[in-house]
Amino acid sequence: MTIQRTYEEINTKIRSGKAVIVTAEEIIPIIEEKGIEKATEEIDVVTTGTFGPMCSSGAIINFGHSDPPIRMQKVWLNDVEAYAGLAAVDVYLGATQLSERQGMEYGGAHVIEDLISGKKIKLKAISRGTDCYPRREIESYITKKSINQAILFNPRNGYQNYNVAVNTSERKIYTYMGILLPDLGNASYSTSGQLSPLLNDPEFTTIGIGTRIFLGGAQGYIVWEGTQFYPQVIKDENGNTIYKGGTLAVIGDLKEMSIDYIRAATFSGYGVTLVVGIGIPIPILNSEIMKNVAVKDEDIWTEIIDYSFPHLKKPSLGRVNYRQLREGKITIQRKDIPTSPLSSYAKAREIAQKLKEEILKGEFLLQEPIQKFPKGNKFKSLLEIR
Amino acid sequence: MLSKKVIFTFSPQNVERPVTYQLIKKYDLWINILQAKFKPSLGGKLVLELKGEKNQIEEGLNFARQIGVGVEFLEQEVLWNEEKCIDCGACVSICPTGVLSLDKETFKLKFDYEKCIVCGNCVEACPLQAIKVTF
Structure with missing residues (x-):
């Protein structure tokens, strides 16, 4: 008998405390023991998780109006500029924006972390002044309690799969993939592999616009495909299927988040970024979905890219799978190279567990996407037109 | 035999003392210099791995302290x-x-x-x- 389930049936089981939920890691031995069909019969939901640097992140903040009121035209939070080209007291604070005084030591992501921890943030705003908003300057302090909204809105998070970064040059380089030592001295990679949300539903069968997710410790939503959304399914010469290019735009209430699951980070010589914790539940609607969540680190392949090459299309030095990467060293050109994950597997595991517990407690229900992601997107480069 | 990693801090007053020589000669310690940063006449830092019997290491470190060299253990200085x-x-x-x-x-x-x-x-x-x- 082939199992078919609906979201409603799963949610009914969750509400009555009868749903069976495991993480994307725990499902692997279950499938190996029982097979896809039996596992599909027994399990309702599989939870995934990731906790890695995601630069395309930021927060929409509404400060409330002062008296006399000001139409803020330039705004700084702890000396980090936020984009104020919106209505009078709305800004968008980008995670990678750097402090004007501290440079790379502090940036938008740190302001976000400080806001979440409840710290006081210094606000400075200037304006030309108008008849309806006469004030031209304000300096004050805000906290997450004093402001109307703080909404995390990240246009591109949760990359499905990412390159392994290496450096063949003779010089140490500082990148968003961390420090890369000369002469293939090390390699860095950044996904949670078999726990990663978009590698467990690689063709976006259950993940789409409206999906409820775990975001930074709170409940959030997928609101759109992420920017640069360009899912590809590549069959390589050894018969491996490589999924890459899927991304998510996500939203959630910053005020409910916890710095256990969202953190500011600085990549030395590169800049500031936000480490975002995302967990997505995959409803086991049928055995096809179960086949997808059966994915293991050794089945997930990615490209080794030379980041010392200063152009957009960087040369590939071959492919490796996440099992090899996670073991701590890979071999390129007969050389053993130590690897660094960048994305925390321990935290990814914790997030998948936490999401599982929230669903088990009936606090987190599954939301069917209200719209699927588009197909056939093209990846466009910026042309220089003179 | 015991092994200890220590960080010596030298001041202008003691930077010219041949401390490592004496640790080897007087206290019979094996010395591995891991790092040395000195500015002539201003002082500097020396990161050492010392190997020897427990009492020899202790006496050697006391000697260094006596002549005014700052002595810290590596685990106190590298903080995770x-x-x-x-x-x-x-x-x-x-x-x-x-x-x-x-x-x-x-x-x-x-x-x-x-x-x-x-x-x-x-x-x-x-x-x-x-x-x-x-x-």
């Missing part, structure tokens, strides 16, 4: 803030001596101070600024 650490592993591949590794089961960071040579690579590589070298 576990609270701040997110176990991302950015540091593990740039460590030349294998001090830093991710546990094969838990994937949490392990810090083996014994192997540290205080190169400072991890300080620069840690995105959370969770590792500090205080000298």
Whole structure:
């Protein structure tokens, strides 16, 4: 008998405390023991998780109006500029924006972390002044309690799969993939592999616009495909299927988040970024979905890219799978190279567990996407037109 | 035989004293210089690995203290803030001596101070600024 389930049936089981939920890691031995069909019969939901640097992140903040009121035209939070080209007291604070005084030591992501921890943030705003908003300057302090909204809105998070970064040059380089030592001295990679949300539903069968997710410790939503959304399914010469290019735009209430699951980070010589914790539940609607969540680190392949090459299309030095990467060293050109994950597997595991517990407690229900992601997107480069 | 990693801080007053020579000669210690930073006549820092009997190491360190050399143990000077650490592993591949590794089961960071040579690579590589070298 082939199992078919609906979201409603799963949610009914969750509400009555009868749903069976495991993480994307725990499902692997279950499938190996029982097979896809039996596992599909027994399990309702599989939870995934990731906790890695995601630069395309930021927060929409509404400060409330002062008296006399000001139409803020330039705004700084702890000396980090936020984009104020919106209505009078709305800004968008980008995670990678750097402090004007501290440079790379502090940036938008740190302001976000400080806001979440409840710290006081210094606000400075200037304006030309108008008849309806006469004030031209304000300096004050805000906290997450004093402001109307703080909404995390990240246009591109949760990359499905990412390159392994290496450096063949003779010089140490500082990148968003961390420090890369000369002469293939090390390699860095950044996904949670078999726990990663978009590698467990690689063709976006259950993940789409409206999906409820775990975001930074709170409940959030997928609101759109992420920017640069360009899912590809590549069959390589050894018969491996490589999924890459899927991304998510996500939203959630910053005020409910916890710095256990969202953190500011600085990549030395590169800049500031936000480490975002995302967990997505995959409803086991049928055995096809179960086949997808059966994915293991050794089945997930990615490209080794030379980041010392200063152009957009960087040369590939071959492919490796996440099992090899996670073991701590890979071999390129007969050389053993130590690897660094960048994305925390321990935290990814914790997030998948936490999401599982929230669903088990009936606090987190599954939301069917209200719209699927588009197909056939093209990846466009910026042309220089003179 | 015991092995200890120590950091000596020299002042302008004692920078010209042949301390390592005396540690070898008088206290019979094996010395491995891991790092040395000196500014002539201003003082400097010396990171050493000392090997010897427990009492010899203690007496040698006392001698250094007596002539005014600051003595700290390496584990007091290389600080890993576990609270701040997110176990991302950015540091593990740039460590030349294998001090830093991710546990094969838990994937949490392990810090083996014994192997540290205080190169400072991890300080620069840690995105959370969770590792500090205080000298």
